[in-house]
Amino acid sequence: MTAPATTAVNVFEGIPGVFDVGVLGSSPVRIASTTPNALRGVIEELKVGRGFTHLSLLTAAERPAETPGVKMVYAVTRRQDGTRVMLTVDLPEDELRVPTICGLWSGAAPLEREVFDLFGVVFLGHPNLRPIVLRDDFPGHPLRKAFAMKPTGVDAEDLAWALSSHGDNGSEPTPEMSDPSLAVKLPYPFVADVMLADDGSGLHAQREILNMGPQHPSMHGVLHLWLALEGETVIAGEVTHGYLHRCIEKLAETRSYRAVTALVDRADYVSGFFTELALLGGVEELAEIEVTPKAQYLRVLMSELCRLTSHTTWMAACGIDVGAFTPMLFSFRDREAILDFFEEITGGRMMFNYFRPGGVKSDLPPGAADRLRTYLKTVDASIDGYEALLTNNEIFRNRTRGIGVMTPEVILDFGVTGPMARGSGVNVDLRRDEPYAAYGDFDIRVPLGHVGDTYDRYAVRIAEMRESARLALQALDGMPEGDFVTPGVPRAVKPPAGAAYHRVESPRGELGVYLESDGTAQPWRMKIRSPAFSNLHVAPAVLPGGRIGDIIAIMSSVDVVMGEIDR
Amino acid sequence: MAVDPVIVDEESKILVAPLQFLMNWARGHSMWPLTFGTACCAIEMMTVGSARYDTERYGIFFRNSPRQADCMIIAGTINLKIAPRVKLLYEQMSLPKYVIAMGSCAVSGGPFADGYNVVQGVDQIIPVDIYVPGCPPRPEALMNALLMVMERNSAGELSAAEVFAAEHRALGVSE
DSSP: OOOOOOHHHHHTTOOOOEEEEEEEEEESSSEEEHHEEEEEEEHHHIIIITOOOEEEEEEEOOOTTTSSSEEEEEEEEEETTTEEEEEEEEEETTTEEEOOOOOTOTTTHHHHHHHHHHHHEETTTOOTTOOOSTTTTTSSSSSSSTTTTOOOOOOOHHHHHHHHHHHHOOOOOOOOOGGGGGGGOOOOOOOHHHOOOOOOOOOOOOOOEEEEOOOOOTTTSSOOEEEEEEEEEEEEEEOOOOTOOHHHHHHHSOOOHHHHHHHHHTTTTOOHHHHHHHHHHHHHHHHHHHOOHHHHHHHHHHHHHHHHHHHHHHHHHHHHHHHHOOHHHHHHHHHHHHHHHHHHHHSSSSSOOOOOOTSSSSSTTTHHHHHHHHHHHHHHHHHHHHHHHHTTOOHHHHHHHHHOOOOOHHHHHHHHOOOHHHHOOOOOOHHHHOOTGGGSSOOOOOOOOSOOEEEEEEOOOHHHHHHHHHHHHHHHHHHOSSBOTTTOOOSSOOOSSEEHHHHHHHHTTTEEEEEEEEESEEEEEEEEEHHHHHHHHHHHHTTHHHHHHHHHHHHHHTTTOOHHOOO | OOOOOEETTTTTTEEEHHHHHHHHHHHHSSSSEEEEOHHHHHHHHHHTTSSSGGGGGTTTTSSSSSSGOEEEESSSSTTTTHHHHHHHHHSSSSOOOOOEEEHHHHOOOOGGTTTTBBBOOGGGGOOOEEEEEESSOOOOHHHHHHHHHHHHHHHOOOOOOHHHHHHHHHHHHHO
């Protein structure tokens, strides 16, 4: 898979300010460095001039101790031919500033807020630079190596200040407008601005603010929506989260690679196999571990079964949100059937820890393949049952049609992926475009929507469930003989120093794990590129104009999993 | 507290009992939990209400408002940002109230206990009646916890909230 060095050079040819051009490890990702001053020009040329329209990753990592500071990491993709490019910018300790790129992708704005929050990097010209996952009054930037975690964790002193205030939505955006030429405006209104604006209509005095969440029955987790209303109509909406930030990325730096699997399982708790797969893809790439063909098929099988359970859970929640309780009873019945298989094969219902470097933990138990085959043949009939309850239900159709419409331009602007992108007719699916595990051997059909409304996103997920059952059957039928794990892989994996970015198609979209190793048994940096994070932050652009009742239906079509968003 | 009812008339089935007994009896058979699902455990909590486990046959009916709830299920990790909300919702519930800490995170912080943002067990914030270990616990475990709450209530035992309040009164400090 190693890309020839000549093509690696070609991508960056003629862009001023780019140096250290190369290839990321053994992957096909082209990598280069640039300076903070040249960054915006380089990314603009990549996006506008060379067609790298999808922002895949925006994160940071600590630099080695000899050269203190932070390294910004950007990854973009050209979807026409699948070329992947990674760009790094080194920031010295006393100069943690870089121009914002949220003028090029609005979806970069929340990602930059996250880096600001966790690393303390200031994004010049950012319109809304506030903490996003931590409390507003949290002291320090925890992902810096200099941040000392108390060995005993949170103590009574920390709790006392935490309980003394709510600690969110209280801070003002950091004014870093020293260079007005860098200032960027986002294409959606902020709640505070809308509430203060007097447009002369006399209506501004009647505007009010509605808080939904963090504990709200239809928020699918601890999510806080902040809406500005004019009567029943939403005129601005913002998302606050971080109520489930549990330090997964920091804790990963203190655990061995095998133990990190258990942590990432809990990141995307509805479909743990995908985070495991993305993590192990990175570990195997770094440490150059071969995976046996049988394990690759088992990974495909488990992923597709997991996609089924994830979509059934989503469908239950979506139905309840628009007032249909009955589909939940059927979908959880079928989910239980698959969870029984999971429990038999992996030992856990939800937290699997099943994928290991070089393969999987154990083979299928005797007879499980036949029983799975029998079960999977009934899935189509179950889905017909769901469709009878929802697709053919006039109330459901009327509640979901024509609301939350997203155009393909919005999809690209915010880095939306997965069923949400496909619902708008954007033809992306990493299983087909960038085959990992054994997906190269499979015939993958990608369902697409036309309008891009909530109903289309529902229809895409229903079609994907049928597709997953078919792929799982295909995996069972094509399962090769042999070892389920490569013999001789050590228990404590110690990859050589380097970086890797591996991504998979999770039920919510492009799930990536960016790994940096310093040659020890613990990762130097592990970042989960969360699809739900990017999908969720499209809300401020989509919600305005909708009515309160529609907000619930639109948000339910996002398929929010807070564990993966907050990490 | 538990006083046995006196059956006055076998034939016409008239029962005389202290009001406290009747209230506990009624409440113990219609335990309405407030869902406070934050993380993975919330999915297993949803499972408890689904067809296979079907808690509604015990009169357990999930509520979304603290004012209608008798017991609070903390299902998932509590961090420093959500902690004030947990306390707020707990304070909005009326007595008698019970708290179930579901899963390792709510019991002790679980796999994230050494993190910089994770509260090491919800009992650091509010009094807990029943701890359900597991990561996440099986739905049967949560059902058992709910049934234990119902039994305690029917038997007229004090909840952790009442014990906590009584201790504070004895010490002469406010809650």
